[in-house]
Amino acid sequence: MLGGNNDVPAWNPVLVRSYKKNYDQTKNEPVYLQIASAKSNGVPKIQRLVFQDFLLADPKVLLFSAATRNAELMAVVKGSQTHEIFWQMPKTGESFTISGRLYMVAAPTMSHRFGAPPRRVTIGDSDIHPDEFWEQERLRQWKRLSPIYRASFTWPAPGESKHSLPKDGSSVYRASTVRLTGATGIDTGYKYTRLDAMDENTGAATGLFGALSGFVNGNGRAATNGSQLSKEEELRCVHNGALDNFCLLVMKAVKVDHWTPNTVAPPVRMLYEAMKDGSWTQEELNP
Template sequence: MKRSGDISMHCLSFRGFLKDDNRFFKFIVAMNDHILMGDIKSNPNAKINWNMPNTKEYYNFKGKFYIASAPIQVTRFPPPKIMDDEGTAQEYWEEQRIHQWQELDEKSRAVFTWPSRAEVPRANDIAFSCQSLNSDTSIIHDIAMDNFCLLVYKVTDVEYFDYSCYPPKRLLYTYSLKSNSWDIQTSNP
């Protein structure tokens, strides 16, 4: 929800679960995506809807967004603390961010040099002028890497609805910090 009370919707590309804690979803985003970043800064609490039309299942997640950005970037919502035996939370998230960056292909990396989403370029095709990061200029690579953020979503509640069977089933999952496990309740479909 925006500060104005309007609902804000974004399509995010799911990049996987955090291997150390599967309550965390990973997405990637550009630091200069002012629309999405503004919405997260306005209210980091959000809902994610995941529909699976082939299996007729719905997942509605409640949780909170965190931003793992380049160390030179300043964000209001740093990534959550993760219990890690080695290093600090900042080092942990920077390793995660770099790992995700390395999994991207060259064209996907180049996108992080482009202007903000929906911004109208001042000159024709200037937004797409950087097509390759393989050139000798490491400055372009640094700009893209500094603009690259790992967007982390920590799930706290899940509503699962399956209408492939009769009667349909609806399950509610709530994470309990006390027991470090999910509490499951069956609800009326």
């Protein structure tokens, strides 16, 4: 939820006000921004992220959403200790350059690949285990997505060739039916352009592997007792696969550089920086 607690750094309300001025929150459309980082070989890399929210327990923490099947982005997040976000506001022209550490919150079924949720981020409730807290937050953010953006988590891996063909010669981009690819993924091409969130009581929170149990035969084809999936079974599998693909990227900010344009005077540039004792400094810079 946008807002904070009693220990709100000075840049937080500035960013919140700017966010409200620049985006129509009633439309529930994705808010895109860029992350700049370096890959393990030192090559610079820029990726798109989608802003989700501020963490209610700690307003220094920002939440973003991403797809775990985006291999390049996952490599950038896991391979670097420091990351930088550039956020250009579309209406006011302001920009925020936010530096900090990114942590990943993936589905429990993906913990063997991406590790456990962050332990160095304040969650506010000492009675709840961090793993449980972060999974609840991941599910909460999943339900807040627009149906159009949610459907993008059913699509093929970003950055891969759109004309590449699977080994069996079929194309997921032209296929009109769902093709389940065993216990490692669910391949629907671009069949789904809208996807509603399902109640986790129907199995949505159990992940893809549970949903596929009994649905895939030895040839990797979708089947239930040798027959095709029903529409309800297909939708449940697709939803659960998309939910497994959905992850949160949690940034704990340590520096915020805010640049504001001015039509009658030089632009205003303010730097906010975290100190070791948890306090924040604030300094005006030359633009």
